[in-house]
Amino acid sequence: MSDKKKIYKPKPISGFPEWLPEYRAVEQAWLDKIRAVFESYGYASIETPSVEELDVLTAKGEDVDKEIYVLERLQADPDEKKSARLALHFDQTVPLARYVAQHFAELTFPFKRYQMQKVWRGERPQMGRMREFYQCDIDVINVDKLPIHFDAEVAAVVYEALESIDIGRVQLRISNRKILLGLMEALGIEDPVPVTRFIDKLEKLGAKEIKHILIGEVGLTPEQTDAILDLAGQQDLSKIKPQNEMMAEGLEELSFVMDQLKHLPVHGARADLSIVRGLDYYTGTVYETQLLDVPEFTGSVCSGGRYDDLAGSYINKHLPGVGISIGFTRLFDVLRQANKIQPGPKSPAQVLVVLPSEERRTVAAEAARNLRERGMNVELYHAPQKIGKQMGYAEKKSIPFVWFPPFEDGQDHEVKNMENGEQTKADPKSWSA
């Protein structure tokens, strides 16, 4: 062995966040609250593996491949089958589809499930964009036909979940793709994809710029462009004249959903026809969510929509669904960086029991045990160091109470409130904060 050992200087891996205990405590509390709201509406928890077969993940065929992380052994078998390659899932909707197809016979429909897991995307990290992050999904899947009121329910559920974690005002922006797609069909636009992609950027770039692009780059006529921009900017659904069946259907659905969300605060849900969600598999209702009190971040913290046929790639059944996903880590990190999160304690302990000396360890340990038996989180200090040092430890870990077992036989236990400095005699079998 050489005298100088090699030190690998630790550094964060970009896009793979980790928090200190005082923030992890908050993160856990948030997850618990969201879970409670999901369950209050009868959504059941499932967890799927971190990996799926690559073929399953790419079955939808869209250009998600570039963000998929593939899993392989360092020394892979040369003749390992390529078709069975595993990859980390990039969302929870595709695994859900596979799950539902696989367990179809054992599930009861409508299947309402929530899932809070990490997902991975191989993209360049940015503010609010990670390569590893939690998503909290809820979805409802049914056979053949899924009532439209679920489109309102999932929105209401996530709104309530977000409300429960005290993050300021949020706003759901809701649209229905049938409206814009219907209009484009009526206008004779053959390829709606590039149009929807730019309409999605309407708020960011502005109507003037989008008009310029749609005419100049996409090749629409000024008339087509005006018709589309008029629609995308229209706030009042009753002022829209449906040009065909598809538009009429979309309008009816969206009106119904908005009507069902009337119980939310005024800012809570808004119809916004510029929301189209790029080139996703969504076919009807689509959602995005803005943090109204963090204007510096304009991205969506919670998105989703309805899909006509969720699992068609995996099973010969017609399974429509609607779902929405909280971008949990994005939400957490954006608020953390905006200084809107009050960090929790550095330790879950409520009481630190002082260890006066090795001889008194038994007495101290018993006091700790008595307190724990009555539900408290209690840490026994690890070494008989100077009392001031032990208290400094409690101070630094924000442990609110320090317990003094008797230093000599016959003395009383005492407990000190670290916030106000008060110290009183106490019995470990009956004391409570």
Added chain:
RNA sequence: GCGAUCGUAGCUCAGCUGGUAGAGCCCUCGGUUGUGAUCCGAGUGGUCGCGGGUUCAAGUCCCGUCGGUCGCCCCA
């Protein structure tokens, strides 16, 4: 993947037109005997991202490379 910008102690940073490194925080110890936060003192800690070049001399200039951050693409 493309563009811009940055890279000095564990953290946040200073170091002017080149002369072989500093502050604050953190950490450890101390300011005597069983009581924290403040204050004071001392100490640990860096091959200045890495490699090459210019120069008597480079953290400081030049080139390359790697990494971070931001923007674009895309999205939670």
